[in-house]
Amino acid sequence: MSKNTVSDRFRKVDVDEYDENKFVDEEEGGENQLGPDEAEVDSLIRQGNLMGALQAVLKNPPINTKNQNVKDRAEGLVLKVLSSFKSTDIEKGVQSLDKNGVDLLMKYIYKGFEQPSENNSAVLLQWHEKALSAGGVGCIVRVLTARKTV
Amino acid sequence: MSLYSFGLEPLSCHAWNKDRTQIAISPNSNVVHIYQKQGKEWTKIHELTEHSGRITGIDWAPESNRIVTCASDRNAYVWTLKDGVWKPTLVLVRINRAATCVKWSPLENKFALGSGAKLISVCYFEKENDWWLSKHIKKPINSTVLSLDWHPNNILLAAGSADLHCRIFSTYIKDIEDKPGPTPWGSKMPFGEVLLEYKECGGWVHSVCFSPSGDALAWVSHNSAISVANATQGKEVTQLTTGHLPLLSMLYVSETEIVAAGHDCCPYQFSYKGPGCLEFVKKVDIPKQSSKGNMSAMQHFRNLDKKATTEEEETGLGSLHQNSITQLCILEGPKAKVEKFSSVGLDGAMVVWDFKLIKDFRIS
Numbered sequence: 001m002s003k004n005t006v007s008d009r010f011r012k013v014d015v016d017e018y019d020e021n022k023f024v025d026e027e028e029g030g031e032n033q034l035g036p037d038e039a040e041v042d043s044l045i046r047q048g049n050l051m052g053a054l055q056a057v058l059k060n061p062p063i064n065t066k067n068q069n070v071k072d073r074a075e076g077l078v079l080k081v082l083s084s085f086k087s088t089d090i091e092k093g094v095q096s097l098d099k100n101g102v103d104l105l106m107k108y109i110y111k112g113f114e115q116p117s118e119n120n121s122a123v124l125l126q127w128h129e130k131a132l133s134a135g136g137v138g139c140i141v142r143v144l145t146a147r148k149t150v
Numbered sequence: 151m152s153l154y155s156f157g158l159e160p161l162s163c164h165a166w167n168k169d170r171t172q173i174a175i176s177p178n179s180n181v182v183h184i185y186q187k188q189g190k191e192w193t194k195i196h197e198l199t200e201h202s203g204r205i206t207g208i209d210w211a212p213e214s215n216r217i218v219t220c221a222s223d224r225n226a227y228v229w230t231l232k233d234g235v236w237k238p239t240l241v242l243v244r245i246n247r248a249a250t251c252v253k254w255s256p257l258e259n260k261f262a263l264g265s266g267a268k269l270i271s272v273c274y275f276e277k278e279n280d281w282w283l284s285k286h287i288k289k290p291i292n293s294t295v296l297s298l299d300w301h302p303n304n305i306l307l308a309a310g311s312a313d314l315h316c317r318i319f320s321t322y323i324k325d326i327e328d329k330p331g332p333t334p335w336g337s338k339m340p341f342g343e344v345l346l347e348y349k350e351c352g353g354w355v356h357s358v359c360f361s362p363s364g365d366a367l368a369w370v371s372h373n374s375a376i377s378v379a380n381a382t383q384g385k386e387v388t389q390l391t392t393g394h395l396p397l398l399s400m401l402y403v404s405e406t407e408i409v410a411a412g413h414d415c416c417p418y419q420f421s422y423k424g425p426g427c428l429e430f431v432k433k434v435d436i437p438k439q440s441s442k443g444n445m446s447a448m449q450h451f452r453n454l455d456k457k458a459t460t461e462e463e464e465t466g467l468g469s470l471h472q473n474s475i476t477q478l479c480i481l482e483g484p485k486a487k488v489e490k491f492s493s494v495g496l497d498g499a500m501v502v503w504d505f506k507l508i509k510d511f512r513i514s
Binding site: 021023026099103135136137138139141142145146147 | 268292293313314349352353372373374375391392393394395396
């Protein structure tokens, strides 16, 4: 008989950590990824150049970095840009992106869905609708299958 | 196009005999049914019941008329027809996980078996002891092997795996074959040598296919993308991301045209002309003719009473298949100029696609 039959701490052990043949994603140097340039994006928003701000905020996505702060900052910046668009301009904004841009935008949108708040849900849903008609369901599938995301 | 329904159960896999008068299918169970074509109907003539697990792969060698089946019970059997009855021979594949896919080599002297044991078992017949032997390819596979395809030279084998890699291995077995000549993929080919290892597939690689000449390798992955690696251009890979649901099976129908199908329930045609030139051509399907006749007043009120709406709702999909397509198979024509191909799906139906009936099909 085991000595201790009361504690169930063993149930919380992560057995995958002890697996010798565990699948590990290849580490790619993500230390240099800092996310989109905050200053550049802010100045473009202030100038009213929302298309430019959208292009700028989708540059340098922090995909490979493990630094959560960088990722959160990038997400916050993207949300700022998305919220500053007028509803009627969203479609034009999405049209100005190439295939990879739409995929990246969809990744940020779903990241935003993870933390719904009063301000961002409606905006994100409008962007989601336009991005879906541009990228198709394949775009959403790529958000789900991406091993490294924003 | 003709559609034949084999029942309600999903069809996991299928294979044709040499003259396409017989089809072997498995209805998501541990049994293989062989049907014979009689006019427009198919009648069952054989049942192959040796496996104890769900059948995951069937391949029918056209020249030697042997069937190889593999299942989740970690076994593979080679079936030979003796006196009108199919007799199984167990193959010692030595895997400790389910088998996932099986394919005869072009010369039918060996077959490759992919498994969840993170290895490929290449099996060949040893005449002296009258049994099937297997050799394993393990490194550097890190997860389940999901799909296999042979190069026309009978030596190179492409494997798509759940570790997000697509690889080409050499399966040269010196006991049964001559040393292969050099190919655009490489010239040193000892058993197990990796001639291509592509790691940015983006998702599980569901299906791989060599072009008819063997100089290009295409695969479809779970991130809704199709990719082609070109040996003559330095093994450069071109990937095309699509807006459709992931594709599960694909075929080369000419040196440049590819047909692929999957969770969108209809085949799509793609064209590869060179590095950077992989493009979507069109959807291969006949749109369903919906019969929206005039409804009588009685019908209107009946609908209102039953369904609280007067609109006629479409409950079926607009495509021929009503559920995901699991496997495509060449039916007629050499690999370089396929004229008909077949598809089976989770809806239990088998559809024969005829390129003569598909308008504007281009073969360059």
